[in-house]
Amino acid sequence: EAGVAQSPRYKIIEKRQSVAFWCNPISGHATLYWYQQILGQGPKLLIQFQNNGVVDDSQLPKDRFSAERLKGVDSTLKIQPAKLEDSAVYLCASSPNPRGARFEQYFGPGTRLTVT
């Protein structure tokens, strides 16, 4: 099966500009996640969708970050305006409905954002 697709793979912008990332999850996966991974650190969850509803966005900086998942499939993550500290890899992951206690996330390749 096709994996999680993300675009663009790389993006360089100046601070205070805006940027958007796109994610296409694995077909049929109900849950979609956006993570921020700063160099040398583990991924940090930004937002979690179940179908097209938000399950958890407690760590999303809502003053500048926004995300949507229209029709419960593709998702976009936007940053406006960007700050230097937003430089990171943005990972999208999806998972099917959990089976008991087992739960697998499938990650996309990520978008590397550099803010100058």
Place this chain on the structure above:
Amino acid sequence: GESVGLHLPTLSVQEGDNSIINCAYSNSASDYFIWYKQESGKGPQFIIDIRSNMDKRQGQRVTVLLNKTVKHLSLQIAATQPGDSAVYFCAENKIGTYKYIFGTGTRLKVLA
């Protein structure tokens, strides 16, 4: 606060030797753990998982050990190969949620 961390940021092993990557977690309520492998320029890839009612689980060349008493998780890789070079993350699952908290990661370098 609740966190997942790793003891060693970088581990260098000779090709063919066994590797052991360690992880400490702080939330005793966590009941499910996953080890991920992340190669340069790629997203994390599932390696192996373990539930809190187990102490050990084996996969192909990999073994995960869970010590709930000291809240410690380890990943053992047998006969380490150059292709095993990557950053390894452990992640814990909190009861009642379907998300994971990731640790900082350990970089494994395999020496020829």
